[in-house]
Amino acid sequence: MRKFSRFLAAFFGVLLMLYTVVGQLLALTPVPWMSWILAAGFFQTVFIAIDTLRDTLGIYNLVIALIALALIFRTVRPRRWRPEGLSRRRTIVAGLAGFGAVASVITMIVVSVGVASAGAGFAFFTPPTPGGDLGRGPDQRVVTGTVGATTLHADLYRPDGAGPHPVVVFVHGGAFVAGAPGPNPYNRFLADHGYAVLDVEFRLASATVHNWDTQVGDVGCALTWLTRNAQPNGFDTSRVVMFGESSGGNLAINAAYMSVTKSLTPTCGTAAEIPKVVAVVGGYPAVDLTQAYADSAIGKTVGMQFVGGSPEDFPERYRYVDAANHITAQSPPTLIVQGGADHLVLAKSVKRFAGKLSAAGVPNRYVELPALGHGIGDTSSPGTAGAKTMRDAIVKWLDRYVPRTS
Template sequence: MLPGARETDAVTEIVEPEPRPRSRWSPIRIPLLALAALLGIYTMLAQLLALMPVSWTVPVLRMGFVQLVVLGVGWVRDWLGSWNVVLAGAAVVAALFAVRVRGSWPSGSVVSMTAVGLVMCVVTSVGLAVSAHDATGTWLPFAPLPLVAAGRSPDQTVTYATIEGQPLRADLYLPPAGPDPAPLVVRIHGGGFSAGSRGPTPYNHWLAGHGYAVLDVDYRLADADHPRWNTEDADIGCALTWATAHAGKYHWDPNRVATFGGSAGGNLAINVAYKANAGRLRPSCGDVAAVPKIRAVVAVYPVVNLTASAGDSIDGERIARTYLGGPVADHPDRYAATDSARQVTPAAPPTLLFHGGGDHLVFASRTAEFADTLTAAGITNRYVELPYLDHGFDAEVLNTGTRVGREITLDWLERHDKP
């Protein structure tokens, strides 16, 4: 030791290395948050559109892409039916697990969003279940898996006429053979008067199983060069004359005929029936004397007022212009000839109107107004509106809306299409 130096105690400090921070974006957290976020965004958007009054969305429905998105989201929501609650619950679970893996502001926000979406899902599901009970008198159980189509193939397909070189075909759904001729339901497809075709639906084979023969018909469709405002109902009249001529062969009763359609088909179901009973339907084939009297009408989300619908949305305007050949200012007579309220006479048959309260293409308010017109004219009618459902809610699967539609349709036919 050097002179003057002082001996000190040597202290050895052992410093342990800091733990390596866990990666914020772990392989587990990223897919969990992504799944929760996607499900949460869908749930929030779908349920918000269901809960928001349709009238609030009118400004954006004038934009084609936006209306397409709105209708697409509504279609998916209605197609999934009760399973929206399952998806919303899965979103919450995924978000909560992501928080457990690594809590942070993004995951906390996703948790909040999915939780709000789940609450909204429960509100709409309960509201729809209560309305379904009010309409049918029964509580409908949890809907089946959404991937299972509710339609079945027809028993037979026929060509009922060939007009302007175009074969017009119809699918037959026949009930079990019985001692008495079966009542006949003429089903008319939708598609904005310019698209769509006959085909399996949740109603056709089901009605056949309950004793009704179903004739699901095609008709000539409109396009830019061929507005069909004065031929589509005539083609349905043609199919009616064919049905009369072949009643003996297929063992159905030509004196017990009902028309049934959705959307554009709902308009045609109403107008054909009202014109037929008033003696004003001119079929595009066959003898006018062979047009049967219509005993009952079932119209689902029908386009009863093309004049008003053309101003409600961009797609409504497109449909009206294609079908009628231009805007109402150019063709007021054509619009008047297709608006269902103008067809009402004392001979109009009992009419069931069924609509979704969240329809962003054909507003339910238009159908409710038409029901009021029927009531004022003394025509037997029933208007059933289920909340939250958008256009085409009963087209594919056996969700709550379809189950209600089946029950009230069968009840209406049994009430008003008896011998």
């Protein structure tokens, strides 16, 4: 029985140690150093999964590291507390466990400094608890339009009061092939801060359906619904904000910029019904699919499914979906929050996009959070460092460009 308990302690100790060490190395190692690994789809997928778990757990990674250290030292139990009292194998394992604990502290310090630099305050002990309350669900499920045989829906979150209220149109992520409207750390939060929120649905791409030219039009469909339903719902369509994350960030930014240049063709309603978009928010947005195709295995898969092939095969399609090609001096003020250790949407491309906004004279703010990966930990928890930063940045940005009182 004693041997079995020691075996279990060793097994779980090594497992937790490996997660800790790999997770902290992914957070602290510059992403460009790993470009050759990102070309392998399996490893990129594993990296993103570990990033997501690590960023969601936050301070609890240190707890896991300490548990791993305790389990391993329970197994090692050296006769003498000297290096020669341990075998080389056990010394290495114990050393890695110690490294994981130290690296966890370093990562939390780096993240906390990044959050503080972004103006969101102290964030070392985040999240307070794993997971967290996303708030009450939507107040109403609405039909925004019908496209062919497909009925498009959206979740509506209402603020208190009669309005008229500014409106945030949220576009979910999912690599253009997955995802749906649903609770997140921002919808109810923004409604509680005086903004109506419309979390929209669009038709997804697949291995056989390459809707690179109509997904943004489906978002445009939801925009026309706002105009047609403004009065009974208390919407102020002169104060509309686009907000999207990951692939949804691409669609939100493109819809906003194209609405200004009158090049957005909605798949329902009419172009004349598209309201004025006065601000944009992108969370780790996939703004450069051409570069993403070259950067990683998943980038290639996204290009094949959403666009239908490579940039060499379809240059005109990539010109259409790459957000920088829709920048004009009239583009709405744009806030971008990006993880510095993102192994899917690489920070270098997003930062380059922000530079193009500045060159065009578009008011913008680019916030890069070091040691956080794709999703910055906000995919399911409102209490993480990334969600805390995004919430703070959004409220400040909207207060500046989309005041809650008309």
